[in-house]
Amino acid sequence: MADIVLTGDTSGAITVAAPAVAGTNTLTLPAETGTILTSNTSTGKILQVVQTVKTDTASITSSSTNTFVDLTGLTVAITPSSASSKVLVTVSASVTQSTGMLHMMLVRDTTNIVVGGSDGSRVSSTMSSRFDSSPYTYNNNITATFSFLDSPSTTSATTYKLQGTLGSTYSGTMYINRSPGDINASYGARTTSTITVMEVAA
Numbered sequence: 001m002a003d004i005v006l007t008g009d010t011s012g013a014i015t016v017a018a019p020a021v022a023g024t025n026t027l028t029l030p031a032e033t034g035t036i037l038t039s040n041t042s043t044g045k046i047l048q049v050v051q052t053v054k055t056d057t058a059s060i061t062s063s064s065t066n067t068f069v070d071l072t073g074l075t076v077a078i079t080p081s082s083a084s085s086k087v088l089v090t091v092s093a094s095v096t097q098s099t100g101m102l103h104m105m106l107v108r109d110t111t112n113i114v115v116g117g118s119d120g121s122r123v124s125s126t127m128s129s130r131f132d133s134s135p136y137t138y139n140n141n142i143t144a145t146f147s148f149l150d151s152p153s154t155t156s157a158t159t160y161k162l163q164g165t166l167g168s169t170y171s172g173t174m175y176i177n178r179s180p181g182d183i184n185a186s187y188g189a190r191t192t193s194t195i196t197v198m199e200v201a202a
Contacts, residue, residue: 047085047199052076054193058176060164062097066123068105068112068163071095071176075161078197080152086200087150089160094191095129096141098180100170103128105163106148114148123167141179141191149200160197 058072074093095102103125106114114126129142152158164174173180177191 042201045201047081047201048078049196049198050076050078051194051196054177057178057182057190059178060174060176062164062166062170062172062174064166064168064171066165066168068103068107068125068165071104071162071164071174073176074193074195075159076195076197077157077159078199079157080155080199082201083153083155084202085152086202087152087158087160088147088198088200089150090147090196090198091145091162091194093144093162093193093195094141094177095144095164095193096175096179097130097166098172098175100166100172101128101130102174103165103167104144106146107161107163108150108152109159113150114146123165141175141177141189143191143193151202160195162195 052073052075054073056073060069060072062069071093074091078087080087089106091106093104095104101123103123104127105112106126112126116124116126118124126148127144127146129144150160166172166174176193179189182188
């Protein structure tokens with residue numbers, strides 16, 4: 001059998017062939033860029049992970065408005081390495097409120113990126129929560145979780161955050177990592193919240 005010959009051309013393509021052997025098939029490899037073949041896909045690979053962990057508590061006032069405000073400490077920034085990358089955002093927020101319904105919005109910089117449909121007087125948001133009824137009203141909080149694969153289309157520093165409001169009907173306080181009553185007893189609790197972003201190759 002004849003020796004196998006590797007032949008390159010000016011485009012960078014390499015042809016593998018065994019000359020002068022009847023019935024021999026030729027395999028042509030894709031063009032090469034540096035040390036990585038251009039057809040070698042890395043789609044779906046995680047390129048970087050950034051996380052904010054909030055362990056302290058926060059109390060944020062909401063005064064009869066549908067305007068969303070930052071939920072203190074639930075913010076994280078990432079700088080994508082490629083404009084084609086996706087960013088997987090995962091929120092785990094331990095939250096509650098003094099009254100009404102807590103509406104929460106996932107925001108990229110100043111843009112609301114995941115919003116429910118508009119219908120009548122209902123508040124459009126990413127997610128919402130309401131604490132259980134008595135007798136646990138003032139000792140309760142819930143962990144609200146949400147994930148979204150975003151396409152920021154940028155290589156600039158990008159900030160993701162969670163915002164909240166009680167809506168125009170109620171005036172009260174939104175709490176993070178504590179209950180409204182914040183009872184100093186074994187049935188009271190202090191918890192944690194996180195917001196995590198992962199750059200995904202696309």
